[in-house]
Amino acid sequence: METERPDLGAMVMRLGRRLIAMEEPILARHGVTMWAYVVLTGLRDSPTRTQAALAQSIGADKTRLIPILDDLQKRGLIEREPDPADRRARLLGLTAAGTELHRAIQAEIRVAEAGLLKDVDGDAFVAALRALS
Template sequence: MDSERPDLGAMVMRLGRRLIAMEEPILERHGLTMWAYVVLTALREGPTRTQAALAQSIGADKTRLIPILDDLQKRGLIERDPDPADRRVRLLGLTTEGQRKQRAIQSEIRTAEDDLLEDAADREAFVRALRDLT
């Protein structure tokens, strides 16, 4: 056991701050906040049935999410369509422009991640370990 190394939580927190600092300029170039990008990425898989379901899936307060959704809709990146099964409910989904924007940002982030983890074998092992732990 390596008692001299920092705890995993401490290392993950430092890494998280470093990754956020790496992503922020990319998001700024695209005119999005981190939460807006999180929303676009969550909706990439397909429509979400309610704002509350989206908030829960990304760990956001649903009341704080509404202005983000309003802005994304105003910018033409997401749609809020009535659910044919229940007209009181809105289906949230990406527009074609929202899909394009999400892919462009993710591509730039992946390039920055590749620069951070230059060795492909180390990168694959790290990603696998993160998936296993989360």
């Protein structure tokens, strides 16, 4: 075992910073912040959620999430409706425009990721990340 390599945490943090730096210009071209993209992804993965459930699943404070949701709703990218089971809660979902925007952003991110992974076995790397996370 190699003892002089950086710790996994240090390498993952550097990779995380590199990925964020790679994604930020893509998001900016689409007029979306990183947190807005995280919200769109969360709603894509689970289409109808309460604001509280979404906040918990993406690791965001629900009070800090409200301005992001307001902006996405104003732009016609998400819908917020009262929950019939609890009118104090709001159900969230992507609109067709939100789904289309998310797909466009993700397609560009995948192209950038492919460039990053060109010198490694990308499938094995992604499989290892899934297993470890």
